[in-house]
Amino acid sequence: MSGSIENKVVIREYNEDRDIKVVGKLERKCEIGSNKEVSIFTNMMGDPLSRIRFYPVHVMLVAELRENGELVGVVKGCIKCVGTRFGASYVRLGCILGLRVSPRHRRMGIGLELVKSVEEWLIGNGAHYTFLATEKNNVASTNLFTSKCNYVNFTSLVIFVQPASLPVKGLSQDIKIEKLQTDQAIYLYNNKFKSKDIYPTDVDAILKEKLSIGTWVSYFKEEEWISLHSNERNEDIITRTPSSWAMFSIWNSCEAYKLHIRKSHHPFKFFHATLSHARDKIFPCLKFPICHSLQKPFGFLFLFGLYGEGERLQELMKSIWSFASRLAENVKDCKVIISELGVSDPLIEHVPQESSMSFINDLWYLKKVNDIADDSEEPVVMGQVTGNVFVDPRDF
Ligand SMILES: CC(C)(COP(=O)(O)OP(=O)(O)OC[C@H]1O[C@@H](n2cnc3c(N)ncnc32)[C@H](O)[C@@H]1OP(=O)(O)O)[C@@H](O)C(=O)NCCC(=O)NCCS
Structure with missing residues (x-):
């Protein structure tokens, strides 16, 4: 964390009793994308963990301002196991999703801190790769993950x-x-x-x-x-x-x-x-x-x-x-x-x-974070773009 942002923000685990209402509010006020005429908001129907509950190993982190305790950002992570055509039949994929920073607090380094913290958590829980998906035109998210966090694009998909x-x-x-x-x-x-x-x-x-x-x-x-x-x-x-x-x-x-x-x-x-x-x-x-x-x-x-x-x-x-x-x-x-x-x-x-x-x-973007024990072949060759993947409904 850069000196100044570390002094301003603390990243901690979500606490249901304390945070449920505020996180719901934050998610509802964080528009997705940048269309000036229409804004899309998500409503988790009172359960901010609903996207990750399906996975036994999951976490939600929040970013809180030190000065007044205001909650200004959130990110979710979970670990799932996947098989691949490339060799390894069991890869632990650490998924990053639901990254949001309150509009008033963007471009201060909070998004980056949330990503680093959730990566740390995923690695600590045995992820071999960390992964995220983002819509092609989401410049903020693409820049954040590729320029600042070394992710590479490994597959392209179309949503119908x-x-x-x-x-x-x-x-x-x-x-x-x-x-x-x-x-x-x-x-x-x-x-x-x-x-x-x-x-x-x-x-x-x-x-x-x-x-x-x-x-x-x-x-x-x-x-x-x-x-x-x-x-x-x-x-x-x-x-x-x-x-x-x-x-x-x-x-x-x-x-x-x-x-x-x-x-x-x-x-x-x-x-x-x-x-x-x-x-x-x-x-x-x-x-x-x-x-x-x-x-x-x-x-x-x-x-x-x-x-x-x-x-x-x-x-x-x-x-x-x-x-x-x-x-x-x-x-x-x-x-x-x-x-x-x-x-x-x-x-x-x-x-x-x-x-x-x-x-x-x-x-879809990927980063290798741990070796896969007992598996000689790389399951996903970094830089090699794949294109026939199963899209898991739990992640959508
Ligand atoms: C994407 C988002 C989380 C970024 O949060 P943030 O706190 O503003 O990000 P940071 O300040 O940590 O920025 C880190 C880097 O990301 C990139 N970035 C962030 N916002 C950007 C923007 N609007 N345009 C271009 N690059 C941007 C930059 O490389 C930036 O580094 P820099 O400031 O040194 O240039 C925030 O814009 C957001 O909540 N957007 C709406 C929800 C969303 O799209 N989530 C992503 C889903 S995958």
């Missing part, structure tokens, strides 16, 4: 955003969408994840979370997928698939947190800007007017675990988005369907190109 009120047209009569049992879904994912550059080692925990609504497969009715219904072993599901099929899961983010859009002076302008990460990175691009309903806090369904095989994926992908839109109609406060795919994910070219669909470029 579709208003639930403008569904992708046509749930084809020729296509069947069928819900899997959880053990079938786990088996299929564990089998198919091996083709991903990076994937979670605990997909069972993701699918058993209460926000996970289910996993479905989509295929053409003309071909039957008999092994799905018989009491056969799960291995038979994989060996006897239809010629084209896709699978996906849905996460109901509406239950955990909401987004809130506030407009300044131009009430019915379209969104053009892009903002920053994840929930921090989404909504600016919605290319539809800020209607009355979006001025109240709203939530979204997150389509994840998209995987497909065969020649006719275009139609199957369309059916998936359509299905998700229909599902959204019955979910309270749900206004948007979102998904995110790595740039070299084979499914990316099959995402429906509707005019109502928006795209946001997202970048």
